[in-house]
Amino acid sequence: MHKGASVVKVAIAAEGSDLGASTAHRFGMSPFLVIVDLDTGEFEAVTSPDAGKRGAGMQAVVLALSKDVKAVLTGYCSPTARSHLTANGIDVFTGVTGTVGEAFEKYKRGDFQRSLESEPHAPGDGTEPKPVSFTRALRNSLRQFATLFPVMVSVVLLVGLLNAFVSRSLLASILSGNAALDTLWGACFGSILAGNPINSYIIGGQLLEQGISLFAVTALMVTWVTVGVVQLPAEMAALGKRFALLRNAICFVAALPISVVTVAIFNLLAR
């Protein structure tokens, strides 16, 4: 069962941080994952900052992956978490009860049956996980599209308003035709605006038809995704203030030459 690796570890969903703690019923909701070394019996308890909250299941999967465990022992594991774990070669054993230590000993003795829904696999053993079913992929795609649709239609409606209510001369007065200034304005707008990039393409395309320079439109599209003023607080909270501020600042500055060079190369190619 435990082939190959020099250090074999298992992750046990737990209510506490040691071997005497009770095993947790739900993998994604458990306060701790106790990682036990199969050979030495040494253990460490790791916890997800969002344990018990929405999205914690995926974080628990990431924790298990990052700890290179070979198996997960838990009372219950959701189909989504299970599919991610098994897809990465981690065995999932459900129906586990008692303390963490007891579960570990049972696992060592080979007392557990793998959960029926998640046949594990080893690379090349011919039992790799089946690809996502077409129905599920279709459902996911439809859901994605449905999420994207309301905002995209709203943007198209706004573009219609822009065409009908804002004159070309007004736009021309804001965007002067000076490549440097236009690029800067485009980058500023793109940094403030946020959302799916498809909306930046639609807005950019319409602005181009209104006579706005390609420099400004390119800068708007580049910064739309790479710089996020609106998302900055969330990025600072997750990745650190310094990282988030520097990353956004560098991306903003970089958008200017990228836009100019893109348009210059495009103009050369178009000749």
Place this chain on the structure above:
Amino acid sequence: MISGRPQKAKSPKPLWGTLLFPVSVLVIYGILFTVFPDRAWLALKGSIAVFLRLLLPLGLVFVVMLAFNLLLKPAQIVRFLGKNAGIKGIILSMAGGIISAGPIYAWYPLLAEVRKKGAGNISITVFLYNRAVKPFLLPVMIAYFGWAYVGTLTFLTMLASIGIGYCLSLLIKENSYR
């Protein structure tokens, strides 16, 4: 969601937040139809024309989205951001950013987690920057701007991501980003 989006990831955006923008636009239209009916009608007709022009590219977007959903899993993308340094790690981070999808704030908790496990600033930066390259949205972009422009911008974006990643890693020492 496609391959890339962390499913059920914690989202700070409640339903009303998602609908606020569309509802606001409808309210604006309602007001404008009352005050300037002719122009508002012109705006609506213009919007319908834009939308019709987008139908074919959007159809292609859906097909590519479906293909991604069939072939990729979120956990695979998480693995792209491992500790692997060097050119291989950068290429994997680029690939992860390109095929990832969904709102960026859904990715932050996962990125924070993989960073704790050893992913470097270069990997995170390259991943975030390459989110600007969206293969499944290319049909729409090409419909508006053409192949040559889209190809040039895509290439420069990917190239710039490496430079920005290196720049950031020079400015911020690993594990001292707070």
